[in-house]
Amino acid sequence: MKREIVAAVHFLSRLIRKLEKQKVEEFAKRLTATLQEKFRGHWYPDNPIKGQAYRCIRVNRPQWEDPELRWACEESRMLFCDLGLPWVHTMWVDPAEVRCRYGDENDAFMV
Template sequence: MKKEIAAVVFFLKRLIKKAEKLEAEKVDLFVERLTVALQEKFRGHWYTDNPSKGQAFRCIRVNRFHKEDAELLRACVESGVQYTDLGLPKELTLWVDPGQVCCRYGERNLAFTVASFSSDDSDDKEDVTKKVTSAVERVTSDYHSGSSSDEDNGCREPRYITGFSHRPPYQQSLLCHRMAGHVPVFCGDRGDSRRHVVLAQ
């Protein structure tokens, strides 16, 4: 758990530093308080034999509906930092799971691995640092453009999303209706074994 928390905190620290809104001492105090907050939150919700169990509980999420993550806010309060001074992207999701930290920036983008760890303790710290640095660059290169994935990108064509067939029907329906800002036009079989969703934009 400590390695994964260290990776997500290092990732967030790099993002915050890149925003250049806080002094180095404030950033250090914030990440110190965030580390403690995440350790306390994840205790009792860390399942190495089933890493996806408790994933939603351990998720750090910021988007237009959930503008402030509770643990980030707690670390801000405890370190005397204004939440807005973190300079985080408008849409960011971090999954902190046993053996892996993943990120998705923007609600429509695919998730990618920030850091992964094997079960043995021979982790290459330099390799993790490179991966986290690369992940920060990936996020900030899109977000410095000032656009959000929910903002108009000029594309008005319907999008097809595949891969729902592995979920039970009730989850497929929920996923269709949860897609923020979109109206589900069709959800179900289209004559083949895959399920599709056509979203009106």
Template structure:
């Protein structure tokens, strides 16, 4: 679980780093907060033998109908940022599953290998 969360956090961190308005220390603080929140959130929703079980709960999603993801907003708030400071894409779905982390931004699908951590 921790490897998959680390891969997801690295991916989100890279998106946030495209925002020149935030310092590296603030981005690192946000990443740390996000990791802590995800570990706590996923602890009882991780099924290595059934990766699709709980998949919706482990999903980070932003779209025009729901432009703020609660987990990202919570991590931002915890380190003194507002969600909009993160400058996230307008549409993104990030699934964090056992042995696999993958993202769909608008119509593109990106598989994030755990080995990239």
């Protein structure tokens, strides 16, 4: 689980362009901690698809700010909009695989 979370957080951190390196590192640290806590008990290496929706990081019109991303921002004393992430994207953090999709019509790609 740790390897997949590190990959997801690293990918998201690389998308952040507007902030100082120190702020991005603090955000990454907070996000890593919250994802590890959230995914504990919801990680099924023998059945990676099980719990996939629960482990999804989603930003879209109905829910602009993913709760874990928002929490990491608050803990890092920054605003969600400071991240500058794509407005519509989905990331699935599953055992042995992290995939991302920009928009709702595009194909997902491996992170």
